[in-house]
Amino acid sequence: MTILRFAAGLVIAVAIHATLNKVAPGTLVYFNPYVILVTYQAMRSGSLSRVIALGALAGLVQDSLSISLAGANAFALTLCGYAVAYVSAKIALHGSVAFGACLAGSTLGVELIVWTLTSILIATPTPFAIDIWLARTVVTTLFGLLLLQSLRLVLGADIVTTEQRRRSW
Amino acid sequence: MQNAAERRPTLFLIVVLASLFLLMSANSRTRRVEDERTFLIRGVVQLFAPVLEAVDWAYVNVSDAWNGYFDMRTAVRENIELRRRLAELTAENVGLRGRSGDLSRMRAILGYSEQVDLPATLARVVMLDTGGRFKSLILDRGSDEGIRVNDPVLSAEGLVGRVVLTTPSVSKVQLILDGDSSVGVHFERTRRQGVVRGTGGNDLAMAFVPFTADVAPGDRVFTAGIDGVYPPGILVGRVTSVERGEDLFKTVRCAPATDFASLEDLIVLKARQMDPAAREFAP
Numbered sequence: 001m002t003i004l005r006f007a008a009g010l011v012i013a014v015a016i017h018a019t020l021n022k023v024a025p026g027t028l029v030y031f032n033p034y035v036i037l038v039t040y041q042a043m044r045s046g047s048l049s050r051v052i053a054l055g056a057l058a059g060l061v062q063d064s065l066s067i068s069l070a071g072a073n074a075f076a077l078t079l080c081g082y083a084v085a086y087v088s089a090k091i092a093l094h095g096s097v098a099f100g101a102c103l104a105g106s107t108l109g110v111e112l113i114v115w116t117l118t119s120i121l122i123a124t125p126t127p128f129a130i131d132i133w134l135a136r137t138v139v140t141t142l143f144g145l146l147l148l149q150s151l152r153l154v155l156g157a158d159i160v161t162t163e164q165r166r167r168s169w
Numbered sequence: 170m171q172n173a174a175e176r177r178p179t180l181f182l183i184v185v186l187a188s189l190f191l192l193m194s195a196n197s198r199t200r201r202v203e204d205e206r207t208f209l210i211r212g213v214v215q216l217f218a219p220v221l222e223a224v225d226w227a228y229v230n231v232s233d234a235w236n237g238y239f240d241m242r243t244a245v246r247e248n249i250e251l252r253r254r255l256a257e258l259t260a261e262n263v264g265l266r267g268r269s270g271d272l273s274r275m276r277a278i279l280g281y282s283e284q285v286d287l288p289a290t291l292a293r294v295v296m297l298d299t300g301g302r303f304k305s306l307i308l309d310r311g312s313d314e315g316i317r318v319n320d321p322v323l324s325a326e327g328l329v330g331r332v333v334l335t336t337p338s339v340s341k342v343q344l345i346l347d348g349d350s351s352v353g354v355h356f357e358r359t360r361r362q363g364v365v366r367g368t369g370g371n372d373l374a375m376a377f378v379p380f381t382a383d384v385a386p387g388d389r390v391f392t393a394g395i396d397g398v399y400p401p402g403i404l405v406g407r408v409t410s411v412e413r414g415e416d417l418f419k420t421v422r423c424a425p426a427t428d429f430a431s432l433e434d435l436i437v438l439k440a441r442q443m444d445p446a447a448r449e450f451a452p
Contacts (some may be wrong), residue, residue: 011296014217014220014221015220015223015224017296018220018221018225018295018296019224019228020440021296021297022224022225022228023228025297025299025300025430026300028298028300029300029301047178048178048181049178049181052181052182052185053185056185056189059189060213061213061217062210062355063210063212063213064210064213064214064219064220065296065298065307066298066301066303066305067248067298067303067305067333067334067341067343067347068301068302068303069193069194069196070192070193070209070210071189071192071193072192072193073193074189075186075189075190075193076181078185078186079182079186081420082178089174092272103265107198114331117193117262118302121194122349125367126302127302142416168337
């Protein structure tokens with residue numbers, strides 16, 4: 001069921017990506033739908049290994065739709081997804097504020113990791129665009145919170161409860 | 170495998186990260202563009218191609234319906250204007266036909282061969298990625314239509330880029346704006362050759378233009394056909410600024426001829442079909 005839910009989420013993320021690309025291409029500089037998906041799954045799923053696999057898959061999809069360094073976003077999303085899942089389980093994070101904080105941390109973390117990897121592996125210099133990263137973090141976090149509220153209203157879905165997460169550990 | 174991964178998530182994380190790092194190393198930007206080394210990415214693109222095409226289809230239909238009424242009103246005005254332009258162009262065409270005949274006769278006298286016409290296909294942009302450092306787009310035509318890696322891609326205004334990856338139904342194009350893109354060019358006015366590179370921003374930079382070279386803002390830049398990828402004579406852009414650079418070279422900036430913010434239908438020249446040996450010389 002988790003896999004199906006994630007697959008549907010991935011298709012929606014790609015659809016949002018493609019739609020924004022058509023309607024307002026400039027907004028994609030400030031928005032990353034794949035981080036929202038992975039962070040949500042990391043806080044919702046009780047299984048670390050599943051979060052690792054899902055993070056890698058979402059990142060590969062993101063990489064395949066651009067000509068960025070293949071695997072860089074997959075690497076970053078896997079690492080950030082794992083970190084969020086680990087921390088949220090240990091400290092028992094739940095609710096919108098925790099989700100927003102984790103999402104902001106993940107978005108910034110992904111940018112930093114991708115920048116580090118491209119700086120190491122690509123000969124030409126990569127600009128350290130902290131202003132764009134911060135803008136992307138803010139917009140992605142706000143959009144993610146909006147999406148979470150919509151999911152709660154429409155599906156009644158919520159971030160996993162503390163008890164469910166403890167059971168998985 | 171699932172159980173082992175569940176028991177030891179940290180080990181699983183290390184294995185996944187190591188695999189991804191190997192993938193990155195194999196596909197780092199120093200790579201040559203080849204289909205064989207990008208099979209994983211091609212598979213993922215192919216898997217999600219229907220989503221991109223569905224979004225494109227929905228967008229086209231919704232925007233058509235939205236704009237239909239306004240288009241109809243403007244179409245009437247445009248129709249009147251176009252009839253007037255048609256009359257002008259018909260007269261101009263008659264004159265040009267006469268000059269074309271003269272040119273053919275002169276070419277025959279001088280022993281010039283006619284310029285080779287490359288086969289081409291029209292493709293629609295389904296995704297454009299110009300936000301980050303890497304600039305690319307995805308077209309709705311792929312290897313089933315005969316598109317190959319390194320085929321040049323043009324818009325009505327000028328050069329757009331080259332194909333770097335194909336699947337049966339879609340293909341991915343590296344834009345000339347990309348930080349790792351290079352195009353062999355010459356200036357229309359002076360015929361001096363050079364290399365235009367993407368800056369990763371919205372303009373182009375020309376490398377290795379000698380300090381003594383006669384270059385001025387406004388000069389038009391065309392492909393020179395020296396790089397084994399782009400045929401000669403395609404408009405690349407126009408010089409916007411010329412400054413004294415480091416050592417003995419000038420710093421020349423160009424504005425691309427193509428407006429990358431509004432790309433829709435593009436032309437893919439099937440250059441590889443005409444000359445299979447050309448791929449060996451591709452960068």
